[in-house]
Amino acid sequence: MENFQEYIESGILEQYALGELSAVDQAAVEAQAAAHPEIQEELQEVQATLGFYAEAHAVTPPPGMRERVLTNVLAHIAAPVANNGLRTTVDAVAQTTSPSSRVAPAAPVAGEAVVRPMSSAPIAVAPARSSGWAIAASVALLLSLGGNALLYSNWKNTRSELVALQNENSRFATTTTVVEKQLGDLRQENEVLRSDEFRAVALAGTKTAPTARAKVLFNAATHKVYVDVRSLPALPADKQYQLWALDKGKPVDAGVLTAATASGTGIQHMKDVASAQTFAMTVEPAGGSVNPTLSTMTVVGNI
Amino acid sequence: MSDTSLISLPPAAEAELVRRLQARDESAMTLFYDRYSVALYGVIFRIVKAEDESEDVLQEALIKIWHAFASYDPGKGRLFTWVLNICRNLSIDKIRSRQHRVGSRTQGLDDSLTAQRQAAPTVFRPEHIGIQEITKKLIPEQRQIIDLLYFEGFTQSEVAEELNIPLGTVKTRARTAIKVLSKLIR
Numbered sequence: 002m003e004n005f006q007e008y009i010e011s012g013i014l015e016q017y018a019l020g021e022l023s024a025v026d027q028a029a030v031e032a033q034a035a036a037h038p039e040i041q042e043e044l045q046e047v048q049a050t051l052g053f054y055a056e057a058h059a060v061t062p063p064p065g066m067r068e069r070v071l072t073n074v075l076a077h078i079a080a081p082v083a084n085n086g087l088r089t090t091v092d093a094v095a096q097t098t099s100p101s102s103r104v105a106p107a108a109p110v111a112g113e114a115v116v117r118p119m120s121s122a123p124i125a126v127a128p129a130r131s132s133g134w135a136i137a138a139s140v141a142l143l144l145s146l147g148g149n150a151l152l153y154s155n156w157k158n159t160r161s162e163l164v165a166l167q168n169e170n171s172r173f174a175t176t177t178t179v180v181e182k183q184l185g186d187l188r189q190e191n192e193v194l195r196s197d198e199f200r201a202v203a204l205a206g207t208k209t210a211p212t213a214r215a216k217v218l219f220n221a222a223t224h225k226v227y228v229d230v231r232s233l234p235a236l237p238a239d240k241q242y243q244l245w246a247l248d249k250g251k252p253v254d255a256g257v258l259t260a261a262t263a264s265g266t267g268i269q270h271m272k273d274v275a276s277a278q279t280f281a282m283t284v285e286p287a288g289g290s291v292n293p294t295l296s297t298m299t300v301v302g303n304i
Numbered sequence: 305m306s307d308t309s310l311i312s313l314p315p316a317a318e319a320e321l322v323r324r325l326q327a328r329d330e331s332a333m334t335l336f337y338d339r340y341s342v343a344l345y346g347v348i349f350r351i352v353k354a355e356d357e358s359e360d361v362l363q364e365a366l367i368k369i370w371h372a373f374a375s376y377d378p379g380k381g382r383l384f385t386w387v388l389n390i391c392r393n394l395s396i397d398k399i400r401s402r403q404h405r406v407g408s409r410t411q412g413l414d415d416s417l418t419a420q421r422q423a424a425p426t427v428f429r430p431e432h433i434g435i436q437e438i439t440k441k442l443i444p445e446q447r448q449i450i451d452l453l454y455f456e457g458f459t460q461s462e463v464a465e466e467l468n469i470p471l472g473t474v475k476t477r478a479r480t481a482i483k484v485l486s487k488l489i490r
Contacts, residue, residue, distance in 0.1 A: 012460070012475040015482060020389055021459050031380065048385045050486040054454065055388055057435045059346035063355050066345070070359060071337055074366045078330055168334050 005039045014040070018047045068165065075161040190268050193218055193227050202280050204300035210234050213300045217244070217280040224273040226255055230265045233299060236284060243285045245293050246277035253277070257289040279303050318383055325373050333370060340384065344391045350455045351395035361398055365391045396457035437488055446481035449474060 016022050017030045034041040193199055199218040206213035214231035228244055236242065242263050244255040255271045262269040284297035321339070324332035341362065348365070349358040369387055376386050442450070452458045452466070460478065464471040 010479075012479055015475075015478050016460065019453050020393060045381065046486050047482055048381055049489060050482050051454065052382070052384050052388055053489050054438070054450065054485055055347045056343045057438055058350050058455075059343045060349050062342065062345045063359070066359055066362075067337065067341070070341070070363045070366065071334060073363055074333060074337075074370070075330060077367050078333065078370045164331050164334050168338060172338070 009043050014044045014047050202302050204302035210299045215300050226271040226274050227268045229268040241287050242282050243289045245281050246274040247279035248276050348395045449477045450481045
């Protein structure tokens with residue numbers, strides 16, 4: 002056990018993460034990490050930290066870099082496929098042509114060898130008159146091969162552009178969904194705020210926080226409760242504001258406020274409350290409590 | 305707070321991306337690019353310090369990542385850690401070869417520190433926390449050591465030599481700095 006600490010303190014994990022170690026030492030660290038979860042955990046933390054440090058230095062790349070780099074990378078990684086594709090085309094052409102020109106009893110299949118029988122064909126077999134046609138045919142075939150290669154590379158480019166565009170499109174769609182959701186939330190808030198059925202209950206700050214202000218919107222018919230914060234003192238991360246409805250003096254939990262609501266970002270839908278005469282907020286451990294801690298009451302207001 | 309991290313791909317999404325790259329799915333590279341390129345470019349740029357060359361290194365790195373993907377072992381660490389190391393190594397190779405060409409092995413600390421200070425002309429992403437907090441939390445000595453180790457590709461002994469302080473001090477400062485930073489992620 003105490004050896005782990007010594008190993009960790011030696012700084013070797015940092016050296017590993019920074020890429021300073023030889024292959025042998027690297028393997029040794031990996032073996033230690035695999036054998037001891039404590040070391041593994043520490044190593045991952047060091048790596049995550051350096052990753053975080055790297056990320057913090059993220060810079061906006063120069064304009065147009067995405068297109069340039071992606072196009073080049075995609076073209077490069079697709080390159081072996083492109084060669085094969087072209088070769089297949091050449092082979093296919095060779096196979097359809099060679100029987101009709103009655104050359105080469107053993108036409109080689111290798112890509113580069115295919116062109117040779119074509120140009121040598123007129124000399125070897127055909128009579129002089131048809132050699133003009135043969136040359137014309139060869140030229141036409143070469144042009145067509147060149148054309149194919151050109152079309153193929155255009156198609157390849159178009160494909161990578163398409164991938165980039167599709168990606169752009171899906172990013173846009175995601176943004177739209179997010180915006181639509183936000184809009185839906187705002188609509189709902191607006192309905193609540195405009196509705197006559199909701200009674201606004203002003204909550205004023207207590208002695209502990211005289212400047213605190215909040216508002217509860219309570220619908221006695223549907224039992225729905227919303228809370229709208231003007232200003233509340235900031236809380237440490239392990240604390241949350243909790244809303245209570247007091248019904249004939251008995252406190253009923255109406256849910257905890259999210260950090261966003263507590264900072265006044267928007268209104269929040271709380272738990273339904275059947276009946277209440279008073280609303281109040283207390284400071285409770287994150288997640289809320291079963292009973293209110295009365296000494297921390299921050300705001301209170303009667304209907 | 306998990307949202308301090310830009311690269312916080314949920315484990316399932318990361319596993320899916322890894323699976324597609326292992327399956328040699330070329331379109332996954334576009335996704336990969338969109339997730340990681342800004343962070344990777346940032347690191348490369350901090351090391352190489354020239355836009356054109358940084359772009360070349362990024363491109364080279366992406367091609368290398370594609371071809372070497374079979375050697376990535378998810379059991380040994382996050383995808384981001386692995387690709388970050390590839391980018392750092394290529395960038396450090398780049399500046400080392402450049403220094404060899406010029407003829408002087410080390411630029412000398414004064415030059416490299418001045419370069420560092422001036423190396424932030426490009427816009428920092430405002431939604432990105434991090435850099436400000438880091439500057440606040442790390443004392444200058446710690447930050448200097450992390451920068452030399454991480455962005456200049458110095459070994460710990462080289463840092464000790466360059467700053468004229470004992471190797472033990474370098475190790476302690478580097479470890480403390482990483483401890484301080486790791487608290488920022490949680």
